[in-house]
Structures are given as structure tokens and as C-alpha cells.
Amino acid sequence: MNRRIFLKNGTMAMLALGFAPQFITKTVQAARARRKVLVTIFQRGAVDGLSMIVPYGEEWYYKTRPSIGIPKPGAETGVVDLDGFFGIHPKMAPLAELFHRHELAIVHACGSPDPTRSHFDAQDYMESGTPGVKSTRDGWLNRYLHAREHADATPFRAVSLTQQLPRSLQGPAPALAMAQISRFGIQAGRQTDTMQADFESQYAAAADQLLGTTGKEAFDAVKMLKGVNAAGPYTPANGAEYPRSGFGDAMKQIAELIKSDLGLEVAFAELGGWDTHVQQGNGNGQLANRLDDFARSLAAFYADMGEGMADVVVVTMSEFGRAVNENGNRGTDHGHGNAMMIMGGPVKGGKVYGKWPGLAPERRYENRDLAVTTDFRDVFTELVTKHLDAQTTATIFPGFTPTQRLGILG
């Protein structure tokens, strides 16, 4: 197995370079512990959930979306059937297979209790995990990490494949943001090694304890990655082919980090381009192109991880859904309820979870949008308590009492 080879070679490499052995011990323990990994993906800009997971069995769906509705299964550019009522967008066909293998679950009509249709506020609420409360400073993922700080944690416990730390990972627990793992470290050209060693010895002697420990973590992390980067360019397993896109690249790096056994527990990636007010398209077009990149990246990750998916759960989210009716520009305006996807070995997939409220006008939220029947925090709660090891979510989602048990993770 890949990870064993790395451990062996990586260890040799580190020793050859004279690096502190205590980290290696830690890494070996980490590998034995079989860490659970949660990968969170944010579709920024409010993806049209009704085009991703299509309620093709609803007459109102086609009534309200004459030009942007995705045709029924069997038709050209029609949906791929999931359960006789819902179908998945044709460009997301690679994920239909996972659904039928019971490794992909959908939660539909899911979202926030807050009525806002502002991207800014809704993303903020979904990432802070406190809908309606603007002054929350930290994110829900960080509160989870903070609640479960442990001695075996490595600097790679929480990594965001973005330039900046996303709101959901901000807070007191350590978390890393790195758009390119190969660029993480001291950048001083030919002097890199000596500069790194010099800074390291400075920080080892820092009078300030916080700077001292953080400095140590930083240089430990750099050294750990050096082993990974020294192994040469990453080759995905099982013939997995990631799209050449920012998101595909991020998913590939997450797979690389997991397989390198650096102690990753929570990963974050994001992709935009979902705010389709104009010319949304249907089975083809603007939205379809974004979904193609999205689904192929996820499918490649799944294939690449192979058996490793036994310990991994991926969840996708977006701040709100889009209005049921298509607008005058063959697009959709900001709405309310949306669809989330949860995939991985531990997932009880093959099912669309959540109560379906229907699309008839009187069943809609404010007569226009898909209603929310599942609070997104109910989904997050199952992720952190069933997949990860949180005992309680009282500090992770302050003021929130789970309203229903979905059973996505058993």
C-alpha cells in the first residue's frame, strides 16, 4: 500500500536530511490510528440544487422551468435516474454510480432557518454555523477541532486548499491554508535550506511561548511536506483523472495529503461560478459546465482514494438554493432550500434524505422557493458525531438542538 511505502521512504529521507525523529514516531502512530477524515466542499454563489438533484417526478418542476428544466431520464441530455422520482444532472453521471453503490447520499430541501437571500450573509451563517447571529467570530469546523484537541494532532490536522483560511476553519484551533502544498515553506531560492534552519533555531529559542510552539509546528510541517514533495509529482491511483481546474487540483492535493499520512482530519476546498441569474442552460450550458468540473473532480477523488474511502466522508454545501421559477433571463434568482451531497465509505447512501416539501406554489417558501425541511446543522451534527468523534455539539452549534436524526451515517 502506498502509505506504507511513503512512511518507509519518507522516514529514510527525513533521517538522511537530519530531521528530528520525534515527528516520525508521531506519524507512524497517526497511521496506526486510522484517522477519520472529513472533506468539506463549499459551492460558493448558491448552486441550483433543483438542477443538480432534479425532482423529475414533479409536474411543477417542468411547469416552472420551461427552458432550463432538465429532461426526464431517457431523453437526450436528460437526468440520470436515482430513485424513480429524483434524477441527477447528466453531467454528474459519474456520481450516479456511487449513489447506486450506496456510497453517496443526498439531503434535499436542506438549508438555513434564516431567511436571508444575501450570498454574503448566508455563506457567513453556514460557515459560522450560527444562522442569524452575525457576531460569531469562529467557524463551526474550528469549534469542532477545538473541542477535540488531542496530543496526536499534527500541523496537518486541518488544511484548506485555498489561499486564505475559510470562515468555517477560523478560530482558536490550528488550521493551515495552502493553495499549493508544493509552495508551503520558506522561499529563499538557493538559500532556502540555510534560511529555514536559521529561522528554525531562532524560533526554537523564542521568549514568547506561542511563537515558539507555533514556529516549531510550522517547521515540522515544512519538513513533513518536504518528504512528500521529494517523492516527485503525485500520481493518482486507479487511473483516476482529475480535471485540469482549480477544484480538480484541490481535490487531487487532498488525496495526496491523506495518502501521505500527515495526520489530516479536516480538509476544505471550494469552487465558485454558481450564481446563474442569466442563461443558466439545462443539460448543456453554463451550469452544466460547472457541474461537469465539480462531478468529475469528486469522482476522480473517489477513484483515486480507492479503499481509503473507508475512512473518508466528503460533504458538499452551498449557501442557499435558487428560486423555483426560472426568470426572464433564462436563469434563476436567489432562493432558499438546496441539496447537499454526502459521500464516502461510512455513508448509508443510495437514498435521498429529508422530507420533500413539493414545488406547488403553496408548498414553497414565501410562495417562490424550495422550502427548507432539514436544517443544515442537522447534517453537520451527524458528520461530527457519527463520522468524527464529537460527543456533543453544544459548543459547536451553540443554541442549536438537533431537530431530527437523519441516519446518513447509521
Next chain:
Amino acid sequence: MSHRTIGAIAVFVAFTLASQWHAAAQKSDSAVPSDPDAPTILHALNRVAYGPRPGDIDRVRAMGLAAYIDQQLHPETIPDPAVDSALAAFPTLTMSEEQLAEKYYRPLEAMRRDQQQKQAKAAAKTAKAGDVAAAAGDPQAQLPPEMRAMRQDAASVLQNLMQARIIRAVDSERQLNEVLVDFWFNHFNVYAQKGVVNEYLNTYERDAIRPYVLGHFRDMLGAVAHSPAMLFYLDNFQSADPQMGRRGANQQVEQIERRLNNPRARVTPEQREQAMARLEQVKKNMPRGLNENYARELMELHTLGVDGGYTQKDVQEVARVFTGWTIDQPRGGGRFIFRPAMHDPGTKVVLGQTIAGHEGVDGMREGERVLDILAMHPSTAKHIAFELAQRFVSDTPPPTLVDRAANVYLATNGDLREVTRAILTSPEFFSVDAYRANVKTPLEFAISAARATGAKILVAAPIVQALRTSLGMPLYGCQPPIGYKTTADAWVNTGALLARMNFALQLVGNQQRAIRVDVPSLAPDTSEATRTRLVGQMLAGQISSSTSATLAKAPNPQQLLALLLGSPEFQKR
């Protein structure tokens, strides 16, 4: 170490000061040492300013530390010719709200609407042709070039503001003023990326924050309450008396429906369709009523503080008070306006005080009254005193200092110059506990590094960019209204720490072509004499033996400087 003595001595100094109004009683309260050592001067420069430039420690010693602090408290007396001439390159900085709207935002809005209509027509056409494939593509990419150019033009207003912020922080002689602009902007934080906030930032910082950082708090609070930036950011511009708003909309709905249902009115099918569309529009835009966001943050963040003694009921009542405080045409650079039609004229009770309701334009007086009450509330005094003491003294400021500063606030009717003075001249400020107690924020780090190396800022973009990306503290880019944290725990993490070292390397490597460090005159060589001089002017000679050893090994001046700026000692202030 010599600095250990600084706090123990409460020095009563007699020094010559330019300002005659400065009461003798206040002078005798001052704990500013009359014969400060280098670490004490460095300490003051790290707090009152964004750290020392080469030679600053000697300059302050020559003029006297107390005189320096007093001068910084009176920025209007300090000439600033270099910054004045540098800022002349950015004409948008001095344009009025109306000029900016006329030149940038109204034409942009007009073009945006025009573009929307065109797209709608094109969409209708393609719908008829049944051409689905034509729908592909990014709508941004389809923007006509003149609109893209116009957007870029408008974006330059914000870019200029960012340039100016960096140039002032690095080069202004009025350092305390710049430190306070950053502090107060953060206290009254708004976020550039929310909607049209970016269009109002220039005037917000210039007209609502800058003039008052050493003035009276009530004036700043009022200017912020009237600012379109804050009204938009915290949604108050939409907040309306639910009854009043609905009444108006309902009247319109009734009118349209009556017309449609009147058999004698001759309505063509086309007119009917238009009327139906209008009806839909009115219903869609039906005012949602009260928005509490501003009211809540006004008390929680701007004035009383989270435990300041208000209730959810108070939040609702204050929200009712501020109904009608809105923006005249928020898309298109419009200005503050009070709309009596949106205002709830009923009686309110705020913090136990009855606020009589008013119809018409007098309704605005209620808001002013509430701002008066909040500004002079003891909880506000304590909240402001705590935040200032945290910025200038330590992450956990001594309660005695906070109480004293809060008393000065109440005694001087919220005079921020006197509150700031009380903190900067306090024994706590000069205590051993405060020395190098704070970790610099990324902004403070980047600015202090530029100052320490005497960097010449030709274009500030590299610093703006570093703050936005690797250093993780974008200018005007803090999303939540609470603003950036100023305490160490928020800024010390592995990635950010490495980013600081890399910033140091880039700065002195002159890789940032827009920012020049004159390495040969700053560090002609790596000799012991040079090292001692640099460690003296940047860190008052105080570094660990380990840091000292790395400097001694530095193979060239660039690396010597990078090791100094990236060192743990330089991360603190």
C-alpha cells in the same frame, strides 16, 4: 536588563510642551520617563507608531519622550509634506460623495441596467430560436469592453484608498493618527465585499472615521450612523416600520388590481400583462419590515459592549428608532437620507428611557437622542477604554487602567484624545508587563518591516497583495462586523508565521519592485558593527543568543536583514 527598571519608577517629569491647554494636573499624572532608555523608547514607538524607522530612537530621545507622545496626540501640529505630495497622485481621495457618484457609480449603474435589459432581450430571442448551446458561457465574459473599463475605473477608487492607507501608515509623521484610524475603522468595521459597501469606503474612512479619532466619540458615532457604508453593511437602509411599508405597497397592489378588475377600464392584453408583471414586482419588493442588525451591533460592538446591559427588547426598540435612516439610491452612489415614510412614529423605550415618537422629518431626532444616550453610557466608557487599553498596553489590560481611562472618558464627555493620553502616559503603559507583550498583527508587521528598513513605497500593491493573500489580513476585508481581532491568538498560526518570514525575504530581496529597500546604505556588510547597529535601531539591542548566532552566520546583507525582520523578536511589539 535595563528595561526592567522602566515601569517601577513613576517619574514626575517637567518637560516643555507646546500645548498650553494641557492642564498641569494631567501632566503630574504622567508616568512618561524623563530619561528613557532605548527599550523604553522602542516600546513607545512600537505602540504610538508603527515601529521605528532608522534613527527614530535617537530622534525621540533628543526631543524627549513625553514631548513626542504629546506631539503625536496633536497630529494637526505635525507637518507631513512627504505624504501630502505622495497622496496627490490619487485624486479620488479628495472627491466628494457626489463627485464620486457622478463620475463613477451612477454611470456604472445606468450601464448595468441597460446591459440587463439587453441580456433579457437576447435571452428572449434565443428562447424563440430554441438555441440552448448559445446559453453557455460566463456572463462576466460577455460584458462589453466599455463596461469592463468603467468597472475598472470605479475599482480604482478603492485601490487608491488602499494605496493611501499603506503609504500613510509607513511614511506619515502623524503615526498615532494612522494607528488610530486603523483601530477605529476596525471598531466600526465594514466589509468591502458586501454589495456596494466598496463604493462608500473612501468617504467612510475620510469623513466618518479620520476626523474624529482624537475627537469626541459621539461625533464619530453619529458620522458612522449617517454613513451609507454602515447603513448598507448592517442592512439598516432596508429597515422600515412593517406597518408603514406594507401599507404603501398594499395601496399599490389594490390600485393595480382595481384597474385590472374594472370592466369599464379599457385594458389591452399587453397592458394587462404589464400590470401583472408590475404587481409581481411590488409583491416581491414588499418591505420585509424591521431589520435589527444595525441596532444590535450599535449596542454590542459600537457602544455598550456585549455585556453592556441591554436586552433583546432594547435591540428591537432601537431598530424601530432607526427606521427611515436609509440611502437615497443605494445602487449609484446615493447619499444618506431620512425617509419619514419608512419610520415607525410610535413611542419607544430604550434602556429604560422613553423616546417619544415623531411623525415626519422630526422622526430623525429619536435616533440622535439614542446615540446621545449610548455615547455617554458608563458601559460604553468601559468598552472603549478596554479596547484602547488592549491595543496600546496588552491583550489582557489591567482593570485599574481600564477603570481610570473609563473615568477620563466620562469626565471629558467622551474626548478620545484625553482617553488615549491617559493610556499612553499611564504607569501600566510603561510597566515591565507591557514590554513586548503584544504580537503584531499582519498589518502592523508589514508596516513596521517597511519602516524598519526605510523602504521607499513606489506602489503599495505588494503589501496590499501580501495582506490579502499569504498574511491573511486583507485591508477592508474583515467580514464580520466585530472586526479583526487584535490579540495574538488570532494571528499566530503556522502558515501565517511562514508567510511573515517570506514577506521579510521578499521585502529586502527587492523582489517587490514597487517597494525599494536601499540595502547597501542600510547594511553595507554583515560585520559585527553593522549587526549591532541594526539590532539597536530595530530591536533596541535585545535579541536572544540564538537569533544573534543566526545573524552572525548571515552570508550577505539581504539575508541578515531578512533574519532580523523574520525573527520572533520582530514579531512582537
